[in-house]
Amino acid sequence: MIRNRHIKLAAYLVGTGMHVASWRHPHAQADSSIDIDYYKRLAVLAERGKFDMVFIADSLAINEESHPNILNRFEPITLITALAGATSTIGVVATASTSYAEPFNLARQFLSVDHISKGRAGWNVVTTRDLSGNTALNFGREEHYDHTFRYQRAEEFVDVVKGLWDSWEDDAFVRDKESGRFFERNKLHRLNHKGRFFSVQGPLNIGRSRQGHPVLVQAGSSASGQNLAARTAEVIFSIKYNIEDAKAFYRSLKEKAAAFGRSPEDVRILQGISPIIGETEEAARATQKLLESLITEETGLRFLADYFKGVDFHHATLETRAADLGLDRLPETKADYKKHQPVIARENPTLRELYSLLTGSFSDDSLVGPPEKIADTLERWFTERAADGFMIMAPLLPDGLADFVNHVVPILQRKGLFRTDYDSDTLRGHLGLPIPPHRLALSENKHHVEKTLTSRHRW
Template identity: 60%
Template sequence: MPQKRQIHLSAYLVGTGIHVASWRLPEARKNASIDIDYYKYLAQTAERGKFDIAFIADSLAVNEDSHPNILNRFEPTTLLAALAGATSKIGLVATASTTYHEPYNLARLFASVDHISNGRAGWNVVTTGDATGETGRNFSRTEHVEHDHRYERAEEFIDVVQGLWDSWEDDAFVQDKETGVFFDPAKMHRLNYKGTYYSVQGPLNIGRSRQGQPVIVQAGASEPGQRLAARTAEVVFSHVKDFERAKAFYKSLKSKLPDYGRTPDQLHILQGISPIVADTQEEAEAIHRKLHDLLLPEQGLRFLSGYLGKVDFSRYSLDTPAAEVEFPQDNGIQSHFEWMTELIRKQNPTLRELYALLEGGANRELIGTPAQIADVLEKWFVEEAADGFMFIAPVLPQGLEAFVDKVIPILQERGLYRQDYEGDTLREHLGLEKPYNRLAVRDRALSEVES
């Protein structure tokens, strides 16, 4: 019988939490974003909760408007390597950009983490939205690559990286001391890729890991992003706040998989959530109010700029209807822009109300008791708005601790979530098969034709 579908969870680890004011709480740890012992504790807590993934996001530029927890933080693949030694089961995923890396270097970085973690690594593929142009200026570029062209480059980039990961067959390194044969030349494969954007020979100077290749993760919600995900992704993070829209996105993306010879169970869609969990509704609301009170108005407005492009908010009062503000269509993350503009159209909030809606990403129905939170997650999962969730805590570590200690047991009791890990690799956690070596298949087919 097929295995019963169960919720998958990823923990988004970012300093003191995703709420812009979380660092101001009296109990918040100073320098949390560069405290390795703190990050080890977060990853271990998520592992105690049997999460599939500990996730580390990244950006390649900061400015005065950036979230406090990203102004001073670790490079993510370096952090993953450290977390690999502090955990034994949980998958480890980090963000890296196809626009600002070279395929060979990136393939080597993630293959190394995959070996260090014994098969638990994943790469979150981003093309990098750059609404302000500041990322490009950090990489000697005067202009950022246009949205659709970024995805065209990303398709080639992923093909090159995955090809490099297949440079060696699993048993290529024979290391026979008696004969002096270190590797079998027939099991080494050069990529010899030549495309529109990249030309890469190979082979990569590290072999395949226990799980074959790191898991491919993406977050693009635009049409080009969905096409790229349908062809290459194994996990997709989404941030659709509305239930019906989330169901439509789920159906749309899953329906594209057969075009690439794939089945729905080969890609998991995780919706972003930022619950505030407490023993009573009143306590949860109090935590939310406390965070809101710590948020300075200018911080809230700067936060809006990150979603909607550079706007001179000094021209407006906080009580200005957001619909009266001209937000530029930028070259950044289109799904954020579209969600925000639709929210403005439907709810007609003031600027003050708009940033209050955004702060910490809290959905009103996810502020409550453990049972209430579990009910919402169950609905989204059972009715196929999600295969699981990206847990983005407003406050860390408290939010993660509360979720692990109070919500996870309810999901387990309902048979919606694992009691324990049943495998050791990230692919095993996600129910994904180890990928075959495509270069080995290619070269053997060529050899047969030639003979």
């Protein structure tokens, strides 16, 4: 299939952009995180750019130090439903956590959006990292579930959801007005799941969609996260700061998927990048510097002191270098720090740059510059199998996405690396992913398959 050899593109939509100070930029609309017309314009822009999908991240709690774009924002499932209505072709992917929801409710909502969007929905499965320290407290618990527990629960949660999505066979609804038979009773299936975490009988009160199931997306970077992704995800989203790490991750995940009996072609790996595009190298650098200059001393240092507990920031300013405070050689106790430590050691950033990095916006040299340079970087990562595509996490919105659509996409199209128009109208179609067959269509012995599926999680 020719389309499998194209770069896949996702647009990460979040208010004024990934950069923590982006809302202060002169081009930013400071209340955009809660402006539905703004989000609709971004989705239409991404669709004009022939992107595969727009993507909405999430968290379940905030505190006073949270990124301004997440303090007051739309809930992702309702947001992608609205974005589906404002577009016609692009996929819409929402993040939802397996840690504080019922699988029946989530299965229902995602399949509902999939029908509403006519086969364009995706679910980004997360177990929720507790960045704010408040998550558990919003859900009747004192402590957030630990990492191991969360991933064990997530494995079972995803299986239950997929099972519920197959409550009805594709041709179950005959709707024969003449005979009065609305559906075929033998094509309605209860899941009868009884596992360690969940007991869910079913059936779900909604049938399969045009694309069978919503597309499953994940971003697990830990061992158990990669395991869940390799077993169940169809799109895997990762952030690596150099091509060698990205290639190693890509190879490893494809192998892991194969070990689960899956075709490596059925797993798309997208690298998250934060390009800063300018007419010239200098113009792009200036945008980057401007964003960093908008970080206030107070906000930046308060965040860092909270992040690096035990380190003394009293005499630091945002121009202090990370190594001067020993931040390049702390014990690797925090998952996040572990991920960033190599970059900190290599670049010895100022605290200003470090703050940008830790809050999710970091633009590697190869991704700051004119459109041709960005396109060359993407081409290299794609052709060297460091990625099947990219999640564009623009530091500044809408500028970053508009620049990418208007200036980088046409270059990728001229290079033959990206579609010039959609050749399908479902998210699976864009991604070149197969429609998952109904679980009972996999075997002639339906009874046997049902039993196997439901006993997987008995402990």
